[in-house]
Amino acid sequence: MHVVSVQDFAEWRAKARPLLAGDVPPAQVVWNASDGQSGLFDDTPPPAGVRVVSINKDFLPLAENVALHRDGGKWALLYHAAYRLSHGEPHLLKLATDPLVHALAMMEKAVKRDAHKAKAFIRFRSIGDDTFVAWHEPDHLVLRKIGPFFARRFSDMNWSVFTPDESMHWDGETLSFGAGGDKNLVPQDDAQEALWKEYYRATFNPARIKIKMMKSEMPVRYWKNLPEAEIIADMLDEAPERVQAMLRYSQEIPDSAEPFVPESRCLEDLRHAAAGCEGCPLYKPATQTVFGEGAPDARLMVVGEQPGDEEDKQGHAFVGPAGQVLDAALKEVGLERRKLYITNAVKHFKFLRNQAGMRLHRTPTQKDINACLPWLDAEIEALKPTIILGLGVTAGKALFGPSFTLHGQGGRWHPKGEAQGRVTWHPSAVLRAPDAAEKEAIYREIVENLRIAASAAKKDGE
Numbered sequence: 001m002h003v004v005s006v007q008d009f010a011e012w013r014a015k016a017r018p019l020l021a022g023d024v025p026p027a028q029v030v031w032n033a034s035d036g037q038s039g040l041f042d043d044t045p046p047p048a049g050v051r052v053v054s055i056n057k058d059f060l061p062l063a064e065n066v067a068l069h070r071d072g073g074k075w076a077l078l079y080h081a082a083y084r085l086s087h088g089e090p091h092l093l094k095l096a097t098d099p100l101v102h103a104l105a106m107m108e109k110a111v112k113r114d115a116h117k118a119k120a121f122i123r124f125r126s127i128g129d130d131t132f133v134a135w136h137e138p139d140h141l142v143l144r145k146i147g148p149f150f151a152r153r154f155s156d157m158n159w160s161v162f163t164p165d166e167s168m169h170w171d172g173e174t175l176s177f178g179a180g181g182d183k184n185l186v187p188q189d190d191a192q193e194a195l196w197k198e199y200y201r202a203t204f205n206p207a208r209i210k211i212k213m214m215k216s217e218m219p220v221r222y223w224k225n226l227p228e229a230e231i232i233a234d235m236l237d238e239a240p241e242r243v244q245a246m247l248r249y250s251q252e253i254p255d256s257a258e259p260f261v262p263e264s265r266c267l268e269d270l271r272h273a274a275a276g277c278e279g280c281p282l283y284k285p286a287t288q289t290v291f292g293e294g295a296p297d298a299r300l301m302v303v304g305e306q307p308g309d310e311e312d313k314q315g316h317a318f319v320g321p322a323g324q325v326l327d328a329a330l331k332e333v334g335l336e337r338r339k340l341y342i343t344n345a346v347k348h349f350k351f352l353r354n355q356a357g358m359r360l361h362r363t364p365t366q367k368d369i370n371a372c373l374p375w376l377d378a379e380i381e382a383l384k385p386t387i388i389l390g391l392g393v394t395a396g397k398a399l400f401g402p403s404f405t406l407h408g409q410g411g412r413w414h415p416k417g418e419a420q421g422r423v424t425w426h427p428s429a430v431l432r433a434p435d436a437a438e439k440e441a442i443y444r445e446i447v448e449n450l451r452i453a454a455s456a457a458k459k460d461g462e
């Protein structure tokens with residue numbers, strides 16, 4: 001019986017290798033999750049000249065993720081899989097129904113989801129001197145997975161993330177990992193933050209300058225008798241701008257769906273993940289995510305603004321009044337809805353409730369558009385349409401940037417990645433137009449643009 005203690009994936013790998021090479025079956029290995037005090041249960045180093053075991057390359061990324069799972073049983077499962085992969089079952093990982101493969105896949109999924117969540121929910125707080133800290137309680141040991149993401153995103157600041165199990169630190173150059181932290185050492189809520197702010201104001205540069213100034217302006221014998229509380233009160237007058245600026249910087253992490261977007265570029269995977277998106281505050285009051293729908297091989301993608309009241313309730317795009325206008329226009333040009341892919345720039349319904357309790361549509365801001373853009377970009381990457389037709393200025397801004405206007409760039413082709421795109425009126429403009437003549441004119445323009453888009457998509461598809 002081999003008793004092996006292991007702390008992290010690198011150690012597991014190093015220790016599993018000689019066991020596999022020695023054909024030690026899984027039942028003869030006990031894997032202990034060590035507390036970091038190695039030595040006691042260490043196995044002997046591999047004898048010189050052991051044969052090299054090769055394992056299907058798909059195992060490595062899977063194993064790296066599973067290694068971050070909280071369940072200590074992971075090491076034994078990984079060894080079992082490695083053993084089978086290297087002992088006659090090189091394609092084991094393709095057998096999704098195999099209980100071992102399934103268990104590893106579920107563990108990997110849990111770790112990935114937790115890493116996405118950590119990216120979305122970690123909020124840094126300033127502790128002065130351009131240093132920021134965050135407290136997070138992840139379900140799994142995901143810091144190593146998300147570290148590079150934060151290092152890229154906040155490369156010019158000093159920061160630390162503490163979890164109960166481990167911590168990571170960035171000094172502007174190097175990412176390092178250390179022991180877990182204590183929740184009480186990291187400001188987490190506003191009350192605690194206020195305490196921290198006060199404490200750090202006392203040691204903060206502007207405050208120090210203030211003390212120096214006071215010292216120079218006032219005879220020290222008076223100065224030292226000044227009650228401390230008063231000094232702090234005085235500092236509070238001076239330092240807040242700087243503290244506030246830093247806290248704003250910390251809190252101004254832009255809302256974004258990005259942490260929720262999976263790597264997969266399969267529309268069903270995207271739809272599934274988007275259902276749980278909490279990338280911006282719009283998900284809170286809304287009923288559900290309304291994701292794009294349509295033929296996975298559609299050449300033509302239609303992009304609207306955001307779901308409306310009815311879409312929010314039903315969970316499908318363009319099923320309310322604007323959808324009826326769109327349906328009429330589609331019918332007129334002989335386009336079948338199920339042959340297109342229809343989506344929106346923003347995936348949650350943004351609304352205000354009036355006094356009667358009615359939900360009134362609010363136009364998404366550029367901030368809302370930016371937050372949700374990773375979904376639209378992923379949909380475009382997944383579908384690879386040749387033609388994209390935007391409906392309304394929000395779609396235009398999402399597709400072609402914040403300065404897009406219908407008057408400026410509407411009704412013309414613009415390249416959008418590999419595709420060609422154009423933007424026309426939103427169908428609700430027909431509903432809102434003040435008189436019949438204007439309604440008709442807008443509707444005709446939508447029909448005409450649909451016709452042009454459809455025929456271009458057909459040509460490209462041939």
Ligand code: URA
Binds near residue numbers: 306318
């Ligand atoms: N308006 C849109 O832009 N999209 C919908 O799904 C419904 C109304």
Ligand code: SF4
Binds near residue numbers: 278280283
């Ligand atoms: Fe996510 Fe978009 Fe919904 Fe915001 S609007 S929560 S980014 S899906």
